[in-house]
Amino acid sequence: MQERTRYINYNVLKEKEHWDDHTREIVLKRLGPFIEYKFLSEHETKMILAIAEHIVYDERKEILLYVVHNLDNTLASPIGENQRKVGIPEHKILVRQGLKAVDKFAQKQYGVSFLEINKQQQLSVLTALSKGEAMQMEWQSIPQKELFKKLATEIVSAYYSHPTVWSEIGYGGPAYPRGYVRVETGLTDPWEAKRDANEA
Amino acid sequence: MPTKHDFVQHNCDHYDGNRYDHLDKRKYGEEADICIVGAGAAGGVLAYELSQAGFKVVVIEAGPFWNPQTDFASDELSMHSLAWNDTRLVAGNNPLAMGHNNSGRGVGGGTVHFTGVFYRFHESDFQLRTMDGVADDWPITYKDLEPYYEKIEKDIAVSGPKHFPWGPFQGPYPYPEREPISANSELFRRGCEKLGIRSAVAPLAILSAPFDGRPPCINRGFCNQGCLPNAKFSTLIHYIPKAIGHGAEVLSDCMVTQVVVDKSGRVTGVTFIHDDKEYFQKAKITIISAFCIETPRLLLHSACPMFPNGLANSSGMVGKALMTHTGHDIYAKFHDEVRIYKGTPVMAVSQEFYETDKSRGFVKGYTLNAHGSRPLGLAKNLVSKADIWGEKLYDIMRDYNFYAQITMVGEVLPDNNNSVTLSNEKDEYGIPRPIITFSYGENDNKLIVHGVQKANEILEATGGKPAFVIPDTGHLMGTCRMGNNSSTSVVDGFCRSHDIPNLYICSAAVFVTSGGCNPTETVMAIAARTADYIIEEAKKDGQYGMRKTSSMT
Numbered sequence: 001m002q003e004r005t006r007y008i009n010y011n012v013l014k015e016k017e018h019w020d021d022h023t024r025e026i027v028l029k030r031l032g033p034f035i036e037y038k039f040l041s042e043h044e045t046k047m048i049l050a051i052a053e054h055i056v057y058d059e060r061k062e063i064l065l066y067v068v069h070n071l072d073n074t075l076a077s078p079i080g081e082n083q084r085k086v087g088i089p090e091h092k093i094l095v096r097q098g099l100k101a102v103d104k105f106a107q108k109q110y111g112v113s114f115l116e117i118n119k120q121q122q123l124s125v126l127t128a129l130s131k132g133e134a135m136q137m138e139w140q141s142i143p144q145k146e147l148f149k150k151l152a153t154e155i156v157s158a159y160y161s162h163p164t165v166w167s168e169i170g171y172g173g174p175a176y177p178r179g180y181v182r183v184e185t186g187l188t189d190p191w192e193a194k195r196d197a198n199e200a
Numbered sequence: 201m202p203t204k205h206d207f208v209q210h211n212c213d214h215y216d217g218n219r220y221d222h223l224d225k226r227k228y229g230e231e232a233d234i235c236i237v238g239a240g241a242a243g244g245v246l247a248y249e250l251s252q253a254g255f256k257v258v259v260i261e262a263g264p265f266w267n268p269q270t271d272f273a274s275d276e277l278s279m280h281s282l283a284w285n286d287t288r289l290v291a292g293n294n295p296l297a298m299g300h301n302n303s304g305r306g307v308g309g310g311t312v313h314f315t316g317v318f319y320r321f322h323e324s325d326f327q328l329r330t331m332d333g334v335a336d337d338w339p340i341t342y343k344d345l346e347p348y349y350e351k352i353e354k355d356i357a358v359s360g361p362k363h364f365p366w367g368p369f370q371g372p373y374p375y376p377e378r379e380p381i382s383a384n385s386e387l388f389r390r391g392c393e394k395l396g397i398r399s400a401v402a403p404l405a406i407l408s409a410p411f412d413g414r415p416p417c418i419n420r421g422f423c424n425q426g427c428l429p430n431a432k433f434s435t436l437i438h439y440i441p442k443a444i445g446h447g448a449e450v451l452s453d454c455m456v457t458q459v460v461v462d463k464s465g466r467v468t469g470v471t472f473i474h475d476d477k478e479y480f481q482k483a484k485i486t487i488i489s490a491f492c493i494e495t496p497r498l499l500l501h502s503a504c505p506m507f508p509n510g511l512a513n514s515s516g517m518v519g520k521a522l523m524t525h526t527g528h529d530i531y532a533k534f535h536d537e538v539r540i541y542k543g544t545p546v547m548a549v550s551q552e553f554y555e556t557d558k559s560r561g562f563v564k565g566y567t568l569n570a571h572g573s574r575p576l577g578l579a580k581n582l583v584s585k586a587d588i589w590g591e592k593l594y595d596i597m598r599d600y601n602f603y604a605q606i607t608m609v610g611e612v613l614p615d616n617n618n619s620v621t622l623s624n625e626k627d628e629y630g631i632p633r634p635i636i637t638f639s640y641g642e643n644d645n646k647l648i649v650h651g652v653q654k655a656n657e658i659l660e661a662t663g664g665k666p667a668f669v670i671p672d673t674g675h676l677m678g679t680c681r682m683g684n685n686s687s688t689s690v691v692d693g694f695c696r697s698h699d700i701p702n703l704y705i706c707s708a709a710v711f712v713t714s715g716g717c718n719p720t721e722t723v724m725a726i727a728a729r730t731a732d733y734i735i736e737e738a739k740k741d742g743q744y745g746m747r748k749t750s751s752m753t
Contacts, residue, residue, distance in 0.1 A: 179418025
């Protein structure tokens with residue numbers, strides 16, 4: 001497998017002293033420790049953790065735990081959902097009932113729950129969901145594509161807000177108050193990510 | 201959000217240290233001359249112009265009174281709080297994504313998190329029926345808005361090129377164009393050059409040099425997350441504080457729930473809710489500047505025996521002909537790093553494909569903006585709008601720094617089936633949630649295909665390998681269109697409702713057609729013109745005393 005990153009020696013957190021206080025506080029909270037779950041049950045958190053591994057193609061618990069906590073926070077919050085398609089249940093219900101349906105689907109296909117099937121099987125379940133092809137009775141009340149999109153969007157949003165992931169993709173991160181000075185083609189500020197000399 | 205700073209608490213009334221604690225002790229609690237609902241692009245300009253003219257102005261805003269220094273962060277996820285996040289129901293063949301990409305919440309509205317791209321509409325944008333035989337002509341022309349475009353650009357020191365190659369206004373802009381431009385914008389301009397397509401540095405409501413106590417841009421790239429240095433214009437930091445200086449009162453965290461009409465059919469004011477308690481704001485004139493969803497929602501919900509189909513809706517056009525812009529994002533991968541996180545997102549543009557060219561097989565056109573993205577924005581759009589996830593998403597994001605992006609802003613034609621209606625589901629204020637129905641039409645789809653192809657050609661011309669396209673939208677317009685005919689439109693050319701003489705509707709909601717470029721400047725120009733009209737009318741009938749105010753500007 002290829003290296004996770006082209007920027008082996010880069011850690012965006014080394015620059016945190018140069019961030020404004022409010023930004024630093026927000027970003028550092030993503031490293032944990034996390035407060036207890038407010039909405040999700042233990043079984044649901046495990047399922048989302050397992051689903052997140054596939055969605056973001058990463059198994060690192062220290063990052064995915066933040067992802068699950070962020071989703072829990074979203075679901076517990078009174079803030080709205082931006083948009084919801086007519087006829088689709090509210091996201092709290094969609095996720096809760098949806099995870100149950102995922103388990104039932106795994107049970108029917110493989111005889112055990114989602115957490116007990118192997119990674120390959122989990123991936124096929126999720127692929128079927130994403131395409132709306134998991135045709136079973138339980139999906140009549142739970143729109144599977146919407147469920148997949150809801151989970152995936154929340155998971156991806158949190159994952160790409162994690163400073164470790166920023167470092168890996170070579171993202172310069174927060175830049176206030178100093179800003180970016182060298183923005184033209186081929187130029188970088190001294191503190192931005194530099195590619196490893198040996199990477200392909 | 202840090203617990204020590206609860207932004208909901210620094211709410212009501214006044215800017216910095218001049219606040220009342222109780223809404224029962226409002227400055228214009230007995231009666232205001234003008235009540236403006238919504239403190240966004242239009243509401244901010246109206247508040248400024250009308251308070252400066254001596255009117256007693258109250259602005260009522262559903263969201264918080266942000267303090268950029270403590271409320272904003274260089275962080276995409278947390279700054280979603282700047283959007284109108286309330287649940288809206290969506291329907292149609294192309295259901296719209298709502299929230300951060302089109303609706304603001306809080307003082308400043310969408311201007312707090314727009315990219316600062318600042319275009320005038322072209323002459324042709326006001327005359328689609330005459331020129332192309334589709335949609336409708338506006339009741340106003342470019343010439344009507346021209347002085348207001350000019351005024352607004354000077355008011356906020358728009359930066360832009362000495363020569364802008366398209367449309368009726370070709371520069372120079374009040375402030376010099378931004379330089380240097382980002383790598384992404386450089387690639388765009390080089391690609392255009394190779395293909396013989398004219399390009400320019402973008403006109404921006406972002407400072408290229410100090411102005412009005414504010415510094416020039418430092419290229420953080422977080423325009424859409426709220427500008428911390430205040431280099432980017434918003435009505436939050438420009439017009440609203442100045443309006444307060446002229447005596448206006450701003451009531452933030454106050455959700456307007458009803459426009460109230462008396463027996464004679466005139467609006468007497470609005471009811472609003474703050475901290476679960478209901479209040480009434482009386483006013484001689486009420487202006488609804490609550491954008492394209494909340495405006496029709498409020499008017500429809502305010503139905504009363506005299507106006508059973510909703511206020512200002514004798515034409516049945518309230519909520520009809522909602523428009524967006526095609527906002528397709530076109531990406532190509534390059535051999536060398538581009539780093540689209542750096543710099544103002546849009547710094548180079550082309551309007552070469554803006555006007556109708558019959559040989560293309562569709563009418564009207566689009567703007568191409570070189571466009572940056574931060575990681576969350578890209579990854580989230582990949583999964584939610586392009587169905588890319590798992591290993592494929594990981595592969596793309598691993599090479600995040602190697603992609604360049606162009607975003608098209610394409611005209612969408614009005615269609616009465618694209619609409620805002622009320623659902624049976626109610627929100628926490630007891631108001632029915634809106635249903636937003638949207639489907640692209642045939643012309644729109646042809647225009648998208650053309651725009652995506654041109655963007656790819658530009659990226660390829662400079663060495664990029666076309667990678668993926670994210671079908672996105674941006675901006676909302678319509679639902680309370682202006683027109684001379686009261687049976688087919690909601691307001692006249694000055695944004696005054698046909699049905700109720702002291703009710704104005706002033707925001708992108710009054711757009712007749714969407715134009716092929718970012719609409720904020722046109723919203724603001726329309727607001728400035730409406731303010732002028734109200735001032736002139738008041739002078740004529742002598743109904744409102746013109747107070748002398750302090751000379752603070």
